[in-house]
Amino acid sequence: MQETQAILQQYWGHDNFRGSQSSIIESVLSGKDVLALMPTGGGKSICYQVPAMAQEGLCIVVSPLVALIQDQVNQLKNKGIKAIALTGGIPFDELNDLLDNCLYGNYKFLYLSPERLQQPLIQERIQEMNVNLIAIDEAHCISQWGNDFRPAYLQCAILKELVPQVPMIALTATATPRVVDDIVQNLKLSPVQIFKDSFSRSNIAFIVKRTEDKLFQLKNYMGKVPGSSIVYVRSRKMSVSLSKFLNENGFSAAHFHGGMTKSEKEDKLNLWLYGTIQTMVATNAFGMGVDKPDVRFVVHYQIPDSLESYYQEAGRAGRDGKPSVAMLLTSEEDKQRARQQFLAALPDVAFVKKVYSNLNNYFQVSYGELVMEPMAFKFNAFCKRYELEPNLAFNALRILDQNSVLSLSEQFQEKTTLQFVASKAAIFQYLEKYRKSAPIIQTVLRTYGGITDYETKIDLSLLHRKTGMRETQLKEIFQQLANDGIVNYHNQSSDLEIHFLVPREDDVTINVFAKKVKELNAVKQYNLEAMLGYIENNKECRSRYLLKYFGEDTHENCGTCDICTAKGKRTSPHQLEERILELLDLGPHSSRKLESATGADEKELLKALQFLLEDGKVQLNFKNEYVKK
Numbered sequence: 191m192q193e194t195q196a197i198l199q200q201y202w203g204h205d206n207f208r209g210s211q212s213s214i215i216e217s218v219l220s221g222k223d224v225l226a227l228m229p230t231g232g233g234k235s236i237c238y239q240v241p242a243m244a245q246e247g248l249c250i251v252v253s254p255l256v257a258l259i260q261d262q263v264n265q266l267k268n269k270g271i272k273a274i275a276l277t278g279g280i281p282f283d284e285l286n287d288l289l290d291n292c293l294y295g296n297y298k299f300l301y302l303s304p305e306r307l308q309q310p311l312i313q314e315r316i317q318e319m320n321v322n323l324i325a326i327d328e329a330h331c332i333s334q335w336g337n338d339f340r341p342a343y344l345q346c347a348i349l350k351e352l353v354p355q356v357p358m359i360a361l362t363a364t365a366t367p368r369v370v371d372d373i374v375q376n377l378k379l380s381p382v383q384i385f386k387d388s389f390s391r392s393n394i395a396f397i398v399k400r401t402e403d404k405l406f407q408l409k410n411y412m413g414k415v416p417g418s419s420i421v422y423v424r425s426r427k428m429s430v431s432l433s434k435f436l437n438e439n440g441f442s443a444a445h446f447h448g449g450m451t452k453s454e455k456e457d458k459l460n461l462w463l464y465g466t467i468q469t470m471v472a473t474n475a476f477g478m479g480v481d482k483p484d485v486r487f488v489v490h491y492q493i494p495d496s497l498e499s500y501y502q503e504a505g506r507a508g509r510d511g512k513p514s515v516a517m518l519l520t521s522e523e524d525k526q527r528a529r530q531q532f533l534a535a536l537p538d539v540a541f542v543k544k545v546y547s548n549l550n551n552y553f554q555v556s557y558g559e560l561v562m563e564p565m566a567f568k569f570n571a572f573c574k575r576y577e578l579e580p581n582l583a584f585n586a587l588r589i590l591d592q593n594s595v596l597s598l599s600e601q602f603q604e605k606t607t608l609q610f611v612a613s614k615a616a617i618f619q620y621l622e623k624y625r626k627s628a629p630i631i632q633t634v635l636r637t638y639g640g641i642t643d644y645e646t647k648i649d650l651s652l653l654h655r656k657t658g659m660r661e662t663q664l665k666e667i668f669q670q671l672a673n674d675g676i677v678n679y680h681n682q683s684s685d686l687e688i689h690f691l692v693p694r695e696d697d698v699t700i701n702v703f704a705k706k707v708k709e710l711n712a713v714k715q716y717n718l719e720a721m722l723g724y725i726e727n728n729k730e731c732r733s734r735y736l737l738k739y740f741g742e743d744t745h746e747n748c749g750t751c752d753i754c755t756a757k758g759k760r761t762s763p764h765q766l767e768e769r770i771l772e773l774l775d776l777g778p779h780s781s782r783k784l785e786s787a788t789g790a791d792e793k794e795l796l797k798a799l800q801f802l803l804e805d806g807k808v809q810l811n812f813k814n815e816y817v818k819k
């Protein structure tokens with residue numbers, strides 16, 4: 191164990207293991223299979239990375255998303271550890287070379303997507319490798335009871351056949367009993383040791399705030415909780431408009447969603463990480479790489495799709511252990527709306543087939559063909575062309591992604607191509623005539639060698655750095671050059687990228703998992719209902735409720751959630767009316783002012799005011815404020 195601690199110190203710079211990390215590592219090193227259940231941010235990666243470093247050979251890691259894999263591999267590389275990623279879209283030759291590297295190049299980690307495990311070449315090579323550990327990250331993807339079921343994950347079990355003597359560790363932050371059973375069975379973990387760190391986050395006060403004016407309450411609480419915050423919303427549009435609202439009301443906020451460019455995302459993330467911006471208003475695309483310890487406030491402005499997602503997102507508050515708040519703002523209508531929107535966006539098999547066929551037509555893929563290059567497109571334009579409802583269509587794409595027909599990534603990208611078509615003399619003349627454009631033209635010609643012969647892809651941000659000219663200005667100049675017949679110029683933007691993973695076989699491709707679609711939709715409905723159950727709950731401590739959902743029985747109430755605190759200071763309706771009258775003795779009050787002065791629930795307050803109005807004890811003045819009669 192001393193050695194593992196030295197490794198932790200040397201590569202990660204941490205002095206001590208935390209939670210079950212050291213017991214897990216010990217168990218792995220003794221050759222047992224392990225299932226590690228730890229909340230998000232609990233430090234699961236260390237549990238396989240340290241034992242892999244402590245032994246000869248290489249660790250195979252299966253992880254579901256290309257972006258996750260890339261992120262992990264980059265982090266390891268930054269620590270000077272040799273790691274390799276095999277994701278989609280690598281041509282055969284290159285793949286062969288990469289696998290050779292694993293065999294002879296002293297690599298310590300090989301990250302794979304589960305789809306890769308289906309390839310015979312990879313299976314063969316794995317058998318030749320000196321594997322010291324198999325790690326299945328995000329292992330809940332193997333269970334259809336989880337939120338992110340990916341059938342390809344069932345392939346992970348084959349690793350046990352390929353390298354039978356090697357221990358396997360499965361890691362996840364989903365600990366509902368059904369998922370745990372599925373993981374152990376499907377991965378054939380045996381003999382298995384299950385470690386579970388508590389999911390309890392006792393420094394977070396979980397609050398459900400019912401209100402008919404969410405904007406007002408958002409503003410209100412933002413003012414009360416200083417420090418970094420995140421506001422989660424469900425749509426890109428909402429992230430933009432809500433961030434605008436906060437800025438207009440004196441808070442510093444930025445928006446974040448999947449359709450932004452990579453550099454835009456990085457910029458926004460950094461501004462927020464370093465505290466220049468207080469609040470990030472984000473869709474669930476905001477998650478990876480968010481490892482900020484001092485987030486004080488996480489608000490859910492709309493209802494998330496499951497308690498798993500909710501707990502994970504809310505759990506970004508208070509990683510430093512200091513008191514923090516996770517609040518869900520909700521109106522009466524929200525529940526109904528969530529159900530409707532959610533159910534309306536669950537595609538059936540026929541629709542998935544339609545979208546798949548639309549995609550193939552859009553990209554002109556012929557029957558039996560497997561396109562290797564990534565295909566980028568503008569999602570909204572695609573939906574418009576085929577008259578698809580965007581939410582429904584997006585979920586259909588997600589189903590195709592989950593079932594390994596394609597892999598989907600969201601990101602705004604621009605592809606700009608240029609070719610000089612005028613003669614040298616004409617270009618020269620042009621340079622003379624339009625001196626303003628001259629430095630740009632010269633930079634382009636110098637940077638891109640063959641641009642007078644071929645249509646060439648150019649990098650606008652590179653040109654921006656070289657010339658100091660903004661990208662929009664550059665585009666205007668290129669457009670002008672095109673109008674003047676000097677260049678051919680094309681500019682295409684996209685916000686969604688697809689890698690096809692299997693050849694096009696129309697309905698046959700979909701039939702493979704058609705039966706599952708119905709079941710998966712049922713699970714999604716079940717998950718939403720569990721989420722709504724949490725909101726409707728008005729008796730049980732919120733923390734206990736959440737922990738129970740994750741299979742943890744605690745007997746202590748948190749004392750800080752809305753339910754615990756309301757119990758402490760529950761005022762009878764009569765007391766509330768008395769308190770209101772006392773306040774009105776001091777002068778007129780709006781209902782808002784009364785709400786914050788009494789600390790009462792909005793609904794209860796309005797009820798009390800109604801009584802007082804009916805009893806003729808109070809009345810409204812011309813400013814719509816309450817006054818004593």
Ligand code: ADP
Nearest residue numbers: 204206207208229230231232233234235236481
């Ligand atoms: P998970 O996969 O469980 O969500 P990660 O493995 O990504 O979590 O780790 C989350 C963060 O916790 C990382 O920044 C990691 O460096 C840090 N961390 C993990 N173990 C320790 C430890 N023993 N001491 C301090 N920090 C740790």
Ligand code: MG
Nearest residue numbers: 234235327328
């Ligand atoms: Mg992780």
